[in-house]
Amino acid sequence: xxxxxxxxxxxxxxxxxxxxxxxxxxxxxxxxxxxxxxxxxxxxxxxxxxxxxxxxxxxxxxxxxxxxxxxxxxxxxxxxxxxxxxxxxxxxxxxxxxxxxxxxxxxxxxxxxxxxxxxxxxxxxxxxxxxxxxxxxxxxxxxxxxxxxxxxxxxxxxxxxxxxxxxxxxxxxxxxxxxxxxxxxxxxxxxxxxxxxxxxxxxxxxxxxxxxxxxxxxxxxxxxxxxxxxxxxxxxxxxxxxxxxxxxxxxxxxxxxxxxxxxxxxxxxxxxxxxxxxxxxxxxxxxxxxxxxxxxxxxxxxxxxxxxxxxxxxxxxxx
Ligand code: ATP
Numbered sequence: 001x002x003x004x005x006x007x008x009x010x011x012x013x014x015x016x017x018x019x020x021x022x023x024x025x026x027x028x029x030x031x032x033x034x035x036x037x038x039x040x041x042x043x044x045x046x047x048x049x050x051x052x053x054x055x056x057x058x059x060x061x062x063x064x065x066x067x068x069x070x071x072x073x074x075x076x077x078x079x080x081x082x083x084x085x086x087x088x089x090x091x092x093x094x095x096x097x098x099x100x101x102x103x104x105x106x107x108x109x110x111x112x113x114x115x116x117x118x119x120x121x122x123x124x125x126x127x128x129x130x131x132x133x134x135x136x137x138x139x140x141x142x143x144x145x146x147x148x149x150x151x152x153x154x155x156x157x158x159x160x161x162x163x164x165x166x167x168x169x170x171x172x173x174x175x176x177x178x179x180x181x182x183x184x185x186x187x188x189x190x191x192x193x194x195x196x197x198x199x200x201x202x203x204x205x206x207x208x209x210x211x212x213x214x215x216x217x218x219x220x221x222x223x224x225x226x227x228x229x230x231x232x233x234x235x236x237x238x239x240x241x242x243x244x245x246x247x248x249x250x251x252x253x254x255x256x257x258x259x260x261x262x263x264x265x266x267x268x269x270x271x272x273x274x275x276x277x278x279x280x281x282x283x284x285x286x287x288x289x290x291x292x293x294x295x296x297x298x299x300x301x302x303x304x305x306x307x308x309x310x311x312x313x314x315x316x317x318x319x
Contacts, residue, residue, distance in 0.1 A: 001096035001118055001276045003033040005049070005089065008066040009040035009073075009101035009108065012253060013126045013138025015261030016066040016100055021057035022269025023098045028054055030277050035094055040101070041108050042073035044085050049092050061262055064141070064254045070101075076108050086115035096276040098269070100124040100137070103301060106284055110297040118281035120272040121297060124265075126253060129173035131303035132295050133286035137268065140260040142169065142252045143179045150184045153246050154218055163206055163217040163235055163243040167228040169252045174307060176252070177222035182315050187217050189315050192224030193307045199231065203238045210241060217241070267292055 006023045027034045038048040096118040099109040106121040113119040123130045126142035157164040170176040174191030181189030232245035268285045284300040
C-alpha cells in the first residue's frame with residue numbers, strides 16, 4: 001500500500017483518538033501517506049477526506065471521542081453504494097483502509113476488501129461485544145467512568161437507606177454491567193444474556209436484606225434490559241423501600257481514555273498499519289489470551305461472544 005485511509009464508524013469510544021494517532025504516525029514511519037476519512041462510511045461517500053500528517057494528531061491521545069467523528073450509514077449495506085465507496089477510495093489514491101468500529105463496521109470493511117481495497121478492522125466500542133477479542137477500545141474507560149459514578153450514587157443511597165437501580169450502557173451486551181457489578185459490590189447484576197425476568201425474587205431479596213440491616217441495595221441494570229424507572233417503581237411499591245432509578249447514559253462514552261485504552265488502542269492502530277504494509281487485507285486486529293493477534297474478518301464475525309461463566313458465578317457469590 002502507498003496511501004492509508006483511516007475512519008471511525010458506529011458508536012464513538014474513548015481511545016479512538018489514540019488508535020487514529022497510531023495509524024497516522026506508524027504509517028508515516030513506514031513511508032506511507034495517510035488520509036483521514038471523516039464521519040465513517042457516510043463521510044467516505046460524501047468525500048470528506050483530509051490529508052493527515054504527524055501534527056494532525058498532535059495533542060489528541062488524551063482526548064475522548066473521535067477527531068474524525070463517526071456516523072452510522074445504513075445505505076452502505078447496499079452493494080452499489082459499497083462499489084461507489086471503493087471507487088472513491090481509488091479516486092483519492094487510498095489503497096488501504098483502517099476501520100475502527102464494531103461488528104457492523106467490520107462488515108462494511110469486508111465489503112471494501114472484496115472490492116480490492118486492502119482493509120483492516122480495529123475493534124472500537126465501549127460495549128466489549130466483539131467476539132474475536134478480549135479487549136475493545138473504550139471499554140476500560142467506560143467501565144471506570146461508570147464505576148466511579150456508581151460509587152457516588154451508592155454514597156447517597158446508603159445515607160438515605162435507599163434502593164438504587166442504576167442502568168449502565170452496553171446495548172445488547174452485559175459486560176459493563178457485569179464488571180461494575182463486581183467492582184461496585186452491587187447486590188444484583190442484571191445482564192441481558194442471563195436475565196430471567198424474575199423480579200419477584202429480587203423484591204424478596206430486598207425485603208430480606210432490609211431485615212438483616214442492609215442500609216442500601218444497589219441493582220446494576222444493563223441497557224439491554226432497560227425499564228429501570230418501571231423496575232424502581234415496582235420495587236418501591238412492593239417493598240416500601242424508597243427506590244430511585246439512575247440512568248448513567250452518555251457520560252459513559254466520553255472522557256479522557258485510561259492508560260490501558262491509550263496503550264492498547266495505540267498498539268492496535270500500529271498493528272493494523274503493519275498488516276497493511278505486509279500486504280494483508282480483510283483482517284481484524286484482536287487481543288486474545290494476552291496477545292495481540294489478527295483474524296480473517298469472516299472468521300471473526302462468525303465467532304460467538306459469551307459472558308465468562310466464572311466471572312458471572314463469582315459476581316453472585318461475592319454479594
Ligand atoms: P457499535 O457497536 O459501537 O455501534 P458498529 O460498528 O457495530 O459499532 P453499526 O451501527 O452496526 O455499529 O455499524 C456501523 C456502520 O457500519 C453502519 O452504519 C454501516 O455504515 C456499516 N455497516 C453495518 N453493517 C453493514 C453491512 N452488513 N454491510 C456493509 N456495511 C455495514
